[in-house]
Structures are given as C-alpha cells and as structure tokens.
Amino acid sequence: MHRGRAVVVLMVGACIIGFSPILVRLTQTGPAAAAFWRLATALPLLALVARRTNGGVGQPSGLALVAGLMFALDLGFWHYGIKYTSVANATVLSNLTPVVVTAFAWIFLKQRPRPLFVMAVAVAVGGAWLMASQRAGAPGLDPPLGDALSATTALWYALYMLAIGAARRRESTSRLMFWSGMVGAPLVLAAALLLGERITPLGASGWAACIGLGLVHVAGQGSIAWAMGRLPTPTASVVVLVQPVVSAALGWALFGEVMGPLQALGGAVALSGVVLAQQASGKKRELT
Template sequence: MPSPSANLVTRGQRLALAGLVIGALAIAFSPIFVRLSEVGPTATGFYRTILAVPPLWLFWQFRPASTKSMDAPGLPPLALILIPGLLFAGDLFFWHLSIQYTTVANATLLSNFAPVIVTLGAWLVLREKITPSFLVALLVSICGALMLVGASFQLGGDYVFGDLLAFTTAIFYGAYMIAVAKLRGRHSTQQLMLWSSLVSGLALLPMVWVMGEGLLPPTLTGWATLFGLAWISHALGQSLIAYALGHLPASFSSLVVLIQPVAAAFFGWLWLGEGLQPLQIAGGIVVLGGILLARRAQLKAG
C-alpha cells in the first residue's frame, strides 16, 4: 500500500500536470492576440510582460502562507531578478523578429524545438535522468510538430536568417525553462513571475524604440487585446507553467508545452477562420501521443 507521503507526492504531481496543461492552453491564445494587436511585434511583447505585473503583484501579495517561507524579505537575489526575465525577453524579441524574415510556419516549427534544448539542459544542469523511453516520446512529439506545420514549411536562402532567429527563440525559451526550474526550488512561483516579468518588460522597452515601433494602440479593442495577452497568456499561462516546473521534471514539462501549437492551430481555425489540413490534424494527434508516451516514461522512471 502506498504511504501517505507517496500519495501526497502523486496528488501534487497531478495538480502540477493539470496546471501545466491549462498553462499551455492559455499561452496558445498568444498567437491570436499577437495577430490582432494594433502595435508592432516588439511593443506587443513589451505590453505582454509589463501589463502582467499588476496582477502578478497581487498574486505575490496574497500568496498562500505555505509559500511565503520560500521568499526572503527585501529584494530577491540578482539571479532571480535578471536571468529569467532577460531570457524571456530574448525569447519574445527573437520570436517576433523571426516572423519578419521567414514564414510563420518556419518560425513556429523551429521555435518549438525548445524541448530538445530543455532536455539537454535538464540532463546537464538539473541532473535529470533522461531515459530511452522519454527520448522516443520526444522524437514522436517533434515529428508531430513537423507534421503540424510541415505543409507550410519552406526552405531557401531567403529564409535562412529568419530561420536562425526562430531557432534562437527555441534556445532562449529552453534556457528560460531551465532557469525557472532551477530557481523554483528556492523561490515561489509568485515572486519568480513578478520579477522576471518586470525585467522582461524593461528590457523590451528600449527595443521598441530601436525597431521604430509605436507604443500606443489607437483603439480600446487594441488595448483589450494587449490586456488579454498579458493576463491570460502571460500572468495565467506562464505562471502555471512556472508552478509546474517546481513539481515536475523540466524535460517532461517542456514536452507537454507542445500542446500549445496544437491548441493554437485549433483556436486559429475556430476564431480566425484558418483552415486545418488533414496532415495538421494528424500532427496534432501525434504530438498528443508523444506526450502520453512521455508521461508513461516519467511514471516508470519515478
């Protein structure tokens, strides 16, 4: 019979897994918000993080007593302030920039190689055990992602620079997930998200000027879009992913986040009228199958 502590761990992991899935679904709305935004891509990234700071500050102020002991009084360590925030700012900047130099399909596909980066980092930095079964699940999921956007994928010299930017996005987001997983052992989700979001916003603000973008959306609808991106995709979605990284292996968590492009394709069909081809539907099913295989591999390893 499992011990009470084992049951507690199982319940905690199930709660984290549910939060991870909901977080992935929340960030799946981000391409729609970005598409509907009335300001430039870098300015949209700035608002995505800076407008999330007020609700994240409230989450931090009213966090459960059980997590308050994780946060030392006063300013947090410099690593907590800078590293995740700068990595996430780099992720947003290069992702939005890549779309200007390559196709959306290329940018989406190459940026979704983040689980490969996370798996390597989890093995090297976090000392996670990576089993052959998990590597098979990772390969299956990546193949599903290839199928999901492969019909629109284009090769050629015109796209090399943009493709490199998109793959740089995967490196930044993968490094961000590793940093969050590393810091979650010593800091609460609320504190981590608050400071990283503030740093991301401040880092992206000068880049808005460098890219020559305007800052003010002309309509209330434009503002509502930015608040939706900040509060749903970032404050809710990224916070749930950060919470899960404190309870689940980073390698597995990054694979589950591949639900995001599957859900984004579905939402694009539902709300933007973007067609879904049979290959895309099959790719989404393969991605979900790879995630289920990864879950089984994780349970066996545990």
C-alpha cells in the same frame, strides 16, 4: 496525486498560452512592443498576488534576473516570428524546447534520460516538424525568416525554463514572475524603440488585446511556473507542446490559416509524444 495535479495545471497553462500569438496579432503594435505590454500589464497583478501570498515581492534573485533576460529574448524572437510566418509554424517551432532541455540536462547536469523518454521527445518533435513543414493556407509575410526566428526562440525558451525550474526550488511563483517581468519589460521596450516600432495600440480593440496578453501571461505562464516547481524540467518541456495545437486551431479559426491533413496528423503525433512522455516519467524518474 500531487504530480498528477501539477501535470493538469501545466497543460491548462500551456493551453492558455496558446492564445498569445492570436493576441499579438491583434495588439496593433510592433512585435517587441506587444511583448512589452504583455509584461507591463501583468506586473500590477503579479505584485498584488505576491503581496497576498508572500508578503510582497521581496528582492530579485540571480536566477530571476536570468529568467527575465531569457524571457525577453524569447518574446522578442517569437513575436517577430509570428509577424513573418503562420501562427502554427511560429508556435510549433518555438516549442522545440524539449530537444534543448534534454540535451542540456544530459550534457551539463549528467542526467541521462531513459530511452522511452528520448523516444517520447522524438515523437513529439517529429509531430511538431510535420506541422511546420506543411504550408497550407496563409503562410505569412516571409516564412523562411519567420521560421528561423521561431526556431531560435526554442533556445531562449529552453534557457528560461531551466532557470525557472531551478529558481522554483527556492522562490514562489508570483515573486519569480514579477521580477522576471521587471527585467524583461524594459528590455523589449528598448528593442521596440530601437527598431522604430509602433508602441501604443491604435484603438480600443488593440488595448483590449494588450490587456488580454497580460492576463494570459499571469494565468498561463503562472500555471507553467507553478507546475515546474513540482515536475522535472524535461517532462514539463514536453507537456507544453500542447500549446502549438491550440494556437494552430485558433489561427485557422480567426485568420484562415488552414490546417491540412498532414498538419492535423502532426498535431496528433505531437500530443501522442506528450502522453508517452508522461508514461515514461510516471513509472520511475525519467532521468537516472
């Protein structure tokens, strides 16, 4: 029952995070600056939650610092990917994390995945690639560059998830997210300044989008971090593939980034991989 609740929370968190690329487009700032506002606006709320649930933010652990560095790289690469390619492509390619996570666990942790779980990853990733390969609608300013940046994001996000998964065995969600944000915020702000980005939004709607990013970060990423304390990292990395489907639908509704038949099929295949992964890990442990 606890595992089922964790899966539900994880999927809800992934759906909430699906709003992130839409809000990034609406911040009226540079890509790295949008990442800064996402973390900076979330920090006060995270500090309040940590105070109410754990007596304060405490001291940062080494894993929290690593998670902050990886998340800063993740946001920086992903937000620039959103700038140059479509919302669907940026989100799908950045969520090819299961390949990296499963390979890392297999090679370095000697955790051999079950054949059915490997097949689930292949199905989910295949659906993701099918979505990304179809360039219906408005593809973006420089799709090849955006796609490359988004694909690289999968590496940083995989390392972030591995750090979070390990840290959640000893730390609370709010403390871990607070300190990872404290590390990541100045890094992405420095990147924005070095790249000559616009730092502050132009108007009220831009500020609203920045605040919205912070709320999405607390609710969405917080749900994911909480669930990862109760689920194996490879399983969690597959479940979050529901995020691209949400982002693609919002990109179509708000920015006219039309999803063609093959993109829609790719979304359905990706979700099928998610379901198959849960069946594979529900029978026994997915790593033996």
